[in-house]
Amino acid sequence: MAKTRNHSKKREAILEAIRLTETHPSARWVYEQVKPKLPDISLGTVYRNIKVCREEGLLASVGVVNNEERFDGVVEPHPHAICTKCGSIIDVKYTPPTSQPSLSGFAVDNRRTVFYGVCAKCSGQEKGWLKKFKRFGRLAKRFGNS
């Protein structure tokens, strides 16, 4: 029987904050979220508890975006889409085929699929004329499409 571990109030609040959002937040975001309710929490505590929860399998890392690690309360592996403009991370409703490559001697125990691109919000915000040129691919070199 898996012995369920006790969580402190702060750890509960941290877990809850990550579970209640869909933004796949960073440690600092969680800190700023929890701080008003538990004013004497520190950023170090957030980092430490995130680490504990990860070791217990209660949280997962989604990856590093703009030099910040981002976390997910949904630990079941699933793909994500990351916006290269604003750094937002979106869940992808899509099950990648489970076929495994042959990796002689390498024991796979996890896979991660990430789609990079531009989210709806960011491509909407793009200046009209630039969008038009980009569609023609003329300025792609100059302004970049990724």
Next chain:
Amino acid sequence: MAKTRNHSKKREAILEAIRLTETHPSARWVYEQVKPKLPDISLGTVYRNIKVCREEGLLASVGVVNNEERFDGVVEPHPHAICTKCGSIIDVKYTPPTSQPSLSGFAVDNRRTVFYGVCAKCSGQEKGWLKKFKRFGRLAKRFGNS
């Protein structure tokens, strides 16, 4: 006509170092590689030139492993396997199906597939008795399998 840009000696050396290895190195690894041949190169120059080459599409980032960004001279997208013990990155000979999920409004222009696990070398180095127990799954909780 794509105007090929001039590269300085140092940039050439940096590019070459990354292209000649299969280790998907970090900036510091490149620096230590190039330093003996060009002793007055600095780490900042390596970072700067890697950035330039990335913007030109001559290099790709593989991701962040142990807080270090790792690079690849092979810019054609392909999956990687990352060892969670030693951080080594191995090319995967496997073409993930090209089927795209529907991501309303999100314009995908790149995807990345990463397999996490333990490389042959690391699982070979593992102490025999621990390996045996792990096969039985008994100490998996305690020692972790990922």
Next chain:
DNA sequence: TTAAAAATAAGAATGATTATTATTATTGAT
């Protein structure tokens, strides 16, 4: 040749994360 532009080294600055340490809260047995 010469003036503008690009590349550079050295080192300072940044910023996320981790480690340290002293203090406080929690637990469990008596």
Next chain:
DNA sequence: ATCAATAATAATAATCATTCTTATTTTTAA
């Protein structure tokens, strides 16, 4: 409840990869 062991914590210092700044050198092109 009492007391000792243990865990959790805040504050802050330390770490370390990466970026920025600035003064200097090199390259370019006219």
